[in-house]
Amino acid sequence: MVDMVHSMRTFVRVVEAGTFTAVARESNVTTAQVSRAVSLLEDELQTLLLHRTTRHLSVTEAGAKYFERAKLILAELDNATVEARNAMSHAHGRLRVHAAPGLARGAVTAALIAYQARHPDVSVDLEVAQIMPNLVEDGYDVSLVGSMQLPDSAYIAQKLGSSHAVLAASPAYLERHGIPTRAEDLAQHTLLRFSCPGMPLDEWPLEGADGSSIVTVKTSPFQTNVPDAMRYALQSGAGIGVLAAYNAVDDLRSGALVRVLPQWRLRQMNVYALYVSRRYLDAKTRTLVDFLREWLTPALAKFEHEIDLLAQRDIAQQARDNAATPDRSAQQTPSASVQTVH
Structure with missing residues (x-):
């Protein structure tokens, strides 16, 4: 030949x-x-x-x-x-990035802006969607997702960090309906369901120092797959719902939301960067993944640390409130069942 x-x-x-x-x-x-x-x-x-x-x-x-x-x-x-x-x-050209909405708002956008400042020859195109795209067919370089369990795929997955989701509600809701002190108390409250890949829709797998609980959310008056929509519903006093630490920390810090059952948090969720191939990875993709590990990993750890500090504050406050006043939890039609494992 x-x-x-x-x-x-x-x-x-x-x-x-x-x-x-x-x-x-x-x-x-x-x-x-x-x-x-x-x-x-x-x-x-x-x-x-x-x-x-x-x-x-x-x-x-x-x-x-x-x-x-x-x-x-x-x-x-x-x-x-x-x-x-x-x-x-040399990192240059157009970099197409997909990110789940909660991550995009909570940490990823800031990281991408900082990455682009470090690599001015790269233009970043961020697409935000809850459903993970087909990286090859849809032309993405990197997908950033958070999941309790990553689905099987042929993609390379780099773990960038971990986070937890917490239960939260508005002060107005808790004033009207009382503050749950045990996981079992959630059955007497209005629970809002959050839909996202890798997380059960009708179960809240809680973990705490005393064991773990599965809260089954049988019915819900409101369901969404967008974190900002859940934040708005919670701030409006619609009920108790789940938010990732990086989406909840600002509202918990300001008092717009209150941590519910601060001794509990949902099972750990990992944050991944997914891309197509490890072999001959181009410079813009390689430098982005390295930068996200440098930037996002400590940012996620910082959110977790602050959430823990806020939880300690709220637990101490609840102890003071319980010592001063009787249980004011309102009785409602049950919307959740709880199984506790020690």
């Missing part, structure tokens, strides 16, 4: 140098090998490119036309090779 690119390069150099010998010398091969490469090219093209005599080479009319086109083709090929190699070594 003829190596067309090699034969084309050899022919171009022979025309430029004027002799087989000169090309053989610069390529550290024999004159016969150079001559054979040109002959194979002529056989493949079914066209005579060079007139040969013992003392002289001349280019045929077809050879002259082929020489001009071949130079352009080889130049384009060399440019493409340089671009491809630069893509592996």
Whole structure:
């Protein structure tokens, strides 16, 4: 099989140098090998490119036309090779990133802005959607998701950190309906369901120092798959719901929301960067994943730490309230069942 690119390069150099010998010398091969490469090219093209005599080479009319086109083709090929190699070594071009809504609001957008400032030759295109896209078909470089259990896929998954979700409600709701002090008390409250991949819709798997509980949410007057919609519903006093730590911390800090059952939190959720291939990963994708590990991992840990500090504050406050006043939990139609495992 003829190596067309090699034969084309050899022919171009022979025309430029004027002799087989000169090309053989610069390529550290024999004159016969150079001559054979040109002959194979002529056989493949079914066209005579060079007139040969013992003392002289001349280019045929077809050879002259082929020489001009071949130079352009080889130049384009060399440019493409340089671009491809630069893509592996220098971060540049358009970077398409998918992120789940909660992550995009809570941490990822700030990280992407900081990444772009560090890599000004990269333009970042962030698409926010709850459902993870097909990275190949939809043309994404990286997908950022949080999940208790990552679904099976052929993608490479880099864990960037972990987080927990917590239960929260507005002060107005708790003033009207009372503050739950045990997981079992949730059966007397209005529970709002949050739908997202990797998390059961009708169960809240809680963990605490004393064991774990499964709260089954049988019915719900409001359900959403968007964290900001859940925040608004909770702030409006619609009930008790679930928010990831990175989405809840601002409202818990300001008092717009109150942590419910601060001794409990939902099962750990991991945050992943997903991409298509580990082999020959281009520079923009590689540097983004490295940057997110540098930026996002400590940011998630900071959210968790602050949530824990707020929980300690709320537990102490609840202890003071319980000592001062009787249980004011209102009796409602049960909307949840609880199984506790110690």
